[in-house]
Amino acid sequence: MSYKYNKRKKIVRSSSLYGHKRMSKGRKIAALVITFIIAAVLVFLGYCIGEPIVNYIKNPPQKDSSSEPWTPPEITSDDSQNGDSSTTSLTSHSPLNSSGGWSAYTLDGADMKDRESLTAAVNSAKIDGYTAVVVPIKERGGRVYYSTKADIAMKNPDIISSELSAEEISSLIKGSGMTAIAEISTLYDNLAPKSEKTAGYMFEGSTSSWYDNTVENGGKPWISPFSASAKNYFSQISEEISVAGFDGIIVSDVIFPEFRNSDYGYIGDTIRNEELRGTVLYETAMIFSDCAPMTMYKTTASKILNGEDELLSKNDNEIPLTAVVVVIDYDKIGNKISYNGEEFILSDMNINEKTKIIMRIVSEMLDNTVIVPEVMLEDRTAGDISEAVSAFLEAGYAKYITE
DSSP states (O other): OOOOOOOOOOOOOSSOTTSOOOOOHHHHHHHHHHHHHHHHHHHHHHHHHHHHHHHHHHSOOOOOGGGSOOOOOOOOOSSOOOOOTTTOSOOOOOOOOTTOOEEEEEOOGGGGSSHHHHHHHHHHHHHTTOSEEEEEEEOTBSOBOSOOOOHHHHHOTTTBOOSSOHHHHHHHHHHTTOEEEEEEEOSOBSSHHHHOGGGBOBOTTSSOBOOSSOGGGTOOOOBOTTOHHHHHHHHHHHHHHHTTTOSEEEEEOOOOOOOOHHHHHHHOGGGGOHHHHHHHHHHHHHTTTTSSSEEEEEEEHHHHHTTOOHHHHTTTTOOSSSEEEEEOOHHHHOSEEEETTEEEEGGGSOHHHHHHHHHHHHHHHHOSOOEEEEEOOTTOOHHHHHHHHHHHHHTTOOEEEEO
16 A cells, blocks of 8 residues: 655745734834833823823812892991091991891893793892892883873773782782882983873973974983972872882982983973972972882982082082982992092902992991992993992992892
8 A cells, every 4th residue: 555645835924813923023122112101101191191181170169249130138236337547538428227137139021021921030039048029010111010000001001000009019029028129210200291292391482292302213201390280190199009018119200301402492491490490309309208118318429529410519509208229330430439538449449349438428427317229230240239238338338239
């Protein structure tokens, strides 16, 4: 038996059993070097980035108070006017009403349309920490936000803008445990004269109404404090508010329009008589003097400082109401106040310091008048508002308003 011999061929493998090419010695060295480089980069990045991340976790950044919604602090002062003599040598002269303190938030017309809207607005103010609300019973321009029966308002469908009675508004607010304050804009009224011509300024010897500009340029009539119809209108509103049970009222816009020189010739010399102007403004505010336990006249700090408030300046700073609401209008006051031979550079001060200086000077100018300061929320950060309110409280003002 013979066997056939098969010669085996030599097998040359071009790759490993796992499908990878064999690496030369030089390439192995290069790969090793690259590995070390990558490792070094990772260590470097871990040092640069890892530490800040750990620090961030351990010490998270605090939120900027200016971006947080502002809430009023708890009021602890209720019947004292302290004043900080370290800020200025001015003395404080503003006693506080003995009925205690409150922080009031001002609602707008949209909140007054019906019970649901008002309830939501009042609850929101309460949740935010306020203890009082100011409601625009009659707002600038002439709209009335309660179901008034006053004759002039009943004639014009554009005037009455709420289905609620004054009593319902007051009861709803007080029922929530908050102080109810009604604000009444008086002479800045452009709707009443459209309902009743004689309530506004008239051309002398004519039945034509005076407008503050041409109709094409947005001109509008103004209610006149000289008008018997206007006085009757205010008296009817006053009677309705008096029985509604509000804790306080604010009488605002006791002002004349800005007359041009030519207007005096059209309307007559009555509006030029300085003494008479002061008298009719006083009488207008006086109509509302018995509407609530606390009645307040509203003006601005800049008008007081500049002697531009006619009701005050023409009546020796005497008012027929129990307090003055002073709106701190920082922008109109400017960067400097000169008073009693001293200059106060407001631009070098923070809001807290500015507010104290402004209120101290205003307080001395009004001399023993009860003052309720007001700060406007618009265009102010939460930090600014907090500083202003802190200044109010530190100076002893236990009542204040934000708008």
